[in-house]
Amino acid sequence: MVLVFAETQKGKLKKAAFEAVTYGYRTAQALGSECVALVIGAAEDAGQLGKYGASKVYQVEDPALEKFDSQTYTRAIAGAAKELDAKVLVLSHSTTGKSLLGRLAARLDAGSVPGVNAVPTTDGGFKVRKPVFSGKAIAEMEIKTDVKVLSLMGNAIQPEVVGDNVGVEALSVPVEAGRITVKDVERVEGTVPLPEAELVVSAGRGMKGPENWGIIEELAEVLGATTACSRPVADTGWRPHHEHVGQTGIAIRPNLYIAAGISGAIQHLAGVNNSKTIVVINKDPDAPFFKAADYGVVGDLFEVVPRLTEALKKFKAEN
Amino acid sequence: MKLLVCVSKTPDTTTKIKFTSDNSELDTNGVQYIMNPYDEWYALVRALELKEAQGGSVTILNVGPAENDTVIRKGLAIGADEAVRINADPQSSLNVAKQIAEYAKGEGFDIVFFGKETIDYNGSEVSAMVAELLDMPFISYASHMEMDGNNATIKRDIEGGVETLSVDTPFVISAAKGLAEQRIPNMRGIMMAKRKPLKVVPAATFDDPVATVSYELPPEKGQVKLIDPENMDELVRLLHEEAKVI
Ligand SMILES: Cc1cc2nc3c(=O)[nH]c(=O)nc-3n(C[C@H](O)[C@H](O)[C@H](O)COP(=O)(O)OP(=O)(O)OC[C@H]3O[C@@H](n4cnc5c(N)ncnc54)[C@H](O)[C@@H]3O)c2cc1C
Numbered sequence: 001m002v003l004v005f006a007e008t009q010k011g012k013l014k015k016a017a018f019e020a021v022t023y024g025y026r027t028a029q030a031l032g033s034e035c036v037a038l039v040i041g042a043a044e045d046a047g048q049l050g051k052y053g054a055s056k057v058y059q060v061e062d063p064a065l066e067k068f069d070s071q072t073y074t075r076a077i078a079g080a081a082k083e084l085d086a087k088v089l090v091l092s093h094s095t096t097g098k099s100l101l102g103r104l105a106a107r108l109d110a111g112s113v114p115g116v117n118a119v120p121t122t123d124g125g126f127k128v129r130k131p132v133f134s135g136k137a138i139a140e141m142e143i144k145t146d147v148k149v150l151s152l153m154g155n156a157i158q159p160e161v162v163g164d165n166v167g168v169e170a171l172s173v174p175v176e177a178g179r180i181t182v183k184d185v186e187r188v189e190g191t192v193p194l195p196e197a198e199l200v201v202s203a204g205r206g207m208k209g210p211e212n213w214g215i216i217e218e219l220a221e222v223l224g225a226t227t228a229c230s231r232p233v234a235d236t237g238w239r240p241h242h243e244h245v246g247q248t249g250i251a252i253r254p255n256l257y258i259a260a261g262i263s264g265a266i267q268h269l270a271g272v273n274n275s276k277t278i279v280v281i282n283k284d285p286d287a288p289f290f291k292a293a294d295y296g297v298v299g300d301l302f303e304v305v306p307r308l309t310e311a312l313k314k315f316k317a318e319n
Numbered sequence: 320m321k322l323l324v325c326v327s328k329t330p331d332t333t334t335k336i337k338f339t340s341d342n343s344e345l346d347t348n349g350v351q352y353i354m355n356p357y358d359e360w361y362a363l364v365r366a367l368e369l370k371e372a373q374g375g376s377v378t379i380l381n382v383g384p385a386e387n388d389t390v391i392r393k394g395l396a397i398g399a400d401e402a403v404r405i406n407a408d409p410q411s412s413l414n415v416a417k418q419i420a421e422y423a424k425g426e427g428f429d430i431v432f433f434g435k436e437t438i439d440y441n442g443s444e445v446s447a448m449v450a451e452l453l454d455m456p457f458i459s460y461a462s463h464m465e466m467d468g469n470n471a472t473i474k475r476d477i478e479g480g481v482e483t484l485s486v487d488t489p490f491v492i493s494a495a496k497g498l499a500e501q502r503i504p505n506m507r508g509i510m511m512a513k514r515k516p517l518k519v520v521p522a523a524t525f526d527d528p529v530a531t532v533s534y535e536l537p538p539e540k541g542q543v544k545l546i547d548p549e550n551m552d553e554l555v556r557l558l559h560e561e562a563k564v565i
Contacts, residue, residue, distance in 0.1 A: 068482075070447065070457045095477045099459040102447025105413055111528030112412070114442045127532060134438050136336040140532040179456045179490075183472075184483040193479025199564070223565070241462070241497055242476065247332055247438055248356055248496065256564040267332045270438075273537070277562040279554070280543070290543050295557060299548030311551035315559065 002028040002035045003086035005077055006049055006057075007096055011042040015196055016092035016152075018052050018159035023152045024090045025053025025162060026119045031088070038080050038171070040065050040073065050166030052159055058084070058171035064178075068096060071178035074103040079173030081108065081147070088120075093151040094195065101151045111143035117156035134247040134270035154195050155253045192226050194245070199225035200254045202245060202272070203233070206261020206282065206301055210238035215302070216260065219309045222316065228252070230262045246271035258308075260301040264289025281305065320375035320466075320488070322366040323428040324399065325419055325449070326358040328383060328390045329439040342533045354390045357434025359397070360501040361494035366432050367398045368499060369466060375429075376400045382418045384408050388517065395512035396504035402515070407522030411529040412440075416448030421523045424453060429469070429488040435460050435495045443493065450491035458490060462497035 004024035006017035021037055028035035037054035039046045046057050060076050077100065081089055089104060091097035093115045105112035116128040117138075125142045128150060132139045194200065201220040207213065213227075220227045227243060234244035245252055247270035257275035261282065262268060269292050272278070280293040281304050290296045297304050330336075331351040339346050353359075366377045379394040381387050382405045391402045405418045423431060431453070433446035443459070450457030462481070463474035469488045474481050476495050504512075546554045558565045 070450070070459070071455075074451060095460055095475075098443045099447055099457060102412065102416070102442075102444030102449075103451040103457065105444065105528075106416060106448040106451035109413075109528075112444060113529060114444050131537075132440055132534070133330070133334075133336045134441060135537070137338070137534050137536055139534050142530050142532050143528065144530065145528040179486055180458070181485045182482060183485055185477070185480060186483075187477075187480035191479070195478055242479070244496070251441070256558065256562070270332075277558070277564045278540075279558070292540055293543045294540065294562065295554060296543040296545045297548050297551075297554065298545065304548050304551065307548075308551040308554060311555045312565075314552070315555045315565075319559075 001033055001084060001086050002031070002088040002090060003081055003084055004035060004037045004054065004090040005097070005100070006037045006039050006046070007092050007094060008039055008041060008043045011044055013043055013045050013048065014092070016094055016154055017049065019154070019157055020090050020092050020152050021049045021052040021054050022159045023119065023157055027088055027090065028053070030120055030122050033087070036084065038077065040076060046168045047165040050163055051161045053162050054166060057166055057168045059168050060171050060173055060175070062175040064175050067182035069178035069180040069182070070099040070103055071180070072175065073100055074107055076173050076175050078104055078107045080171055083171065083173060087147055089147070089149045091149070091151040093153045097151045101149055105149045108147050108149065109145070110147040110149050111145040112149040113141045113143060114151045115153045116150050117153045131274060135251060135274050136270055153253065155198065155255070188242070194226050194228055194243070194250050194252055197226035197252070198255045199223050200228050200252060200256065200275070201225045201258045201260075202228035202230070202262060203260045204230035204262030205232050207233070207238070212302070213239070215305045215309070219258070219305055219312070222309050222312045225256070230268055259289060260305055262289060263287050264292060320369060320373060320429045321427060322370060322375060322377045322430050322432065323423060323426070324358065324363045324366045324377060324379045324394070324432040325445070326363065326379050326381050326390065326394055327355045327437050328352050328381070328387050329355045329437050332356070332438060336536070338534045342535060345534070352390060354393055355434050355437045357436065357494055359394070361496065361498040362432040362434050363394055363397060363399065364499035364502050365464060365494060366430070367502070373466065378403060380405070380419060380422065382407055382409060382415050391517060392512050393504065395515045395517070396508040397502050398508060400515065402517040403520055404517065405520045405522055409525070409527060410531070411527035412442055412444045413448060413529070414525045414527050416445045416452060417525045418522060419445070419449050420452035422520060423449070431455070431491045433491070433493045435493045446491055446493040453491065456486050456490040458484065458486065459493045460495040461492050462495045464492070464498060
């Protein structure tokens, strides 16, 4: 059986949960087995996971699980995996999933692969693929243990409806509180977090200064995109650290990545070159980023970006 | 406080990635190795700051062959007191984690530091594995940490935000940007590093539950399509009709 840990936030499933269940369902098909989902805590829409291929949804509720502690969660999820005799455990490659993957692998003495981006192949061993060298290459990995733990890269597959809602069943597993006390969670409200964003507008040192970011924010707003930046921009405090993408920042793979005033250094590309479509706006025709781009605009970003915003406004009004 | 910083060796960030002819291994010809930036810049430096503020010792640990000693010496030059190298060349994260846990379990470390991930495998799983094997709390992606006695207040990065938590030692932590500022070793540090102890510990035998079968490079991008900077309507049309992303 394939067990998918479906993440929630504020009592609702995250987008990553639907992706993970679609992945779990396809993995179960490849193995000729069944896919079930597990939610921890309240999730009003948990039954929807049935639509994406979960034949059952289990729910574990316990006061000790109200705030995240990887130790407590690991005990609960490993308990569920044992109880249900799951052979493949699928997590999301989110900050939560990444904190759990290694713990679960160690607890279950299972082989694990973090950040997979394709459904396993099963002829001649259980093999999965994952980006390595910060997106500069892809590795095929074989897991040799009976129990396997995987985390699915965000935006790697599109959720697909294959069935109907299912009922949610309470599952009782031993829960033991860990030693971490979560005091506060602050979220930037209103925008999609970068790792989950499908559309990203990013800018670099070509912006000259933080006071000029208005045109980037406006473009992002019209597009419904999340903003990002290059490392020096975050390092000098022009933009918050959580916007820094690249090899030493966040690695992203949105459908659309628009880069304005970013030269395209190898370390920057490492974090963004898995984006489906890349648009580069740079006044230097020899900027290395053009080699990694699908569409390029050679020009002054202070003219091109507002022009693009206007064109998008027109497009949105017409469509 | 007794602090352990686990460091790994990775190819330099400017490395042009290529593989051996059967695609089974990285072609290491001409590859420069460095200490994994997250381990060096944030984990190690925060550990050194804690030691400077409240005393104790900083040990750096690497699991790997003798050729890793150059990277380990750099950690000593930056300021670690001593180094341990577990003489093994494991092929999987769980094996690495078990080697580390095997060594650390009897040593009574108060905090075990890691970088948030390596820049080659991008796994971020060894730290979590060690936490589980040592049965300790694990705080990932820490971007800020203050100690008060044996209690730490830590901020960690989560999707689109920051979480603040409190935890008593012992614990395992993985360091993200912000936890400390990179330190460049000075001449004195480099000279002193030569005299600091680097202990080589024999490996324990564990299985590798995962193996790398092969590598491949991502498909090359086609030629970039250049758009007239005066005509952004055309770009929007292409994004809609051709790329189908808006
Ligand atoms: C170990 C290591 C790790 C690193 N990790 C990262 C990382 O994770 N992420 C990252 O981004 N970088 C990283 N870097 C830094 C990286 O090497 C580059 O220095 C950085 O990406 C450059 O940022 P930039 O493109 O914003 O600035 P620059 O390289 O200065 O480029 C600015 C660009 O803007 C263009 N420009 C200027 N004015 C205009 C205008 N008016 N209109 C249009 N275009 C204009 C210029 O032509 C130029 O191409 C790392 C470096 C190292 C050594």
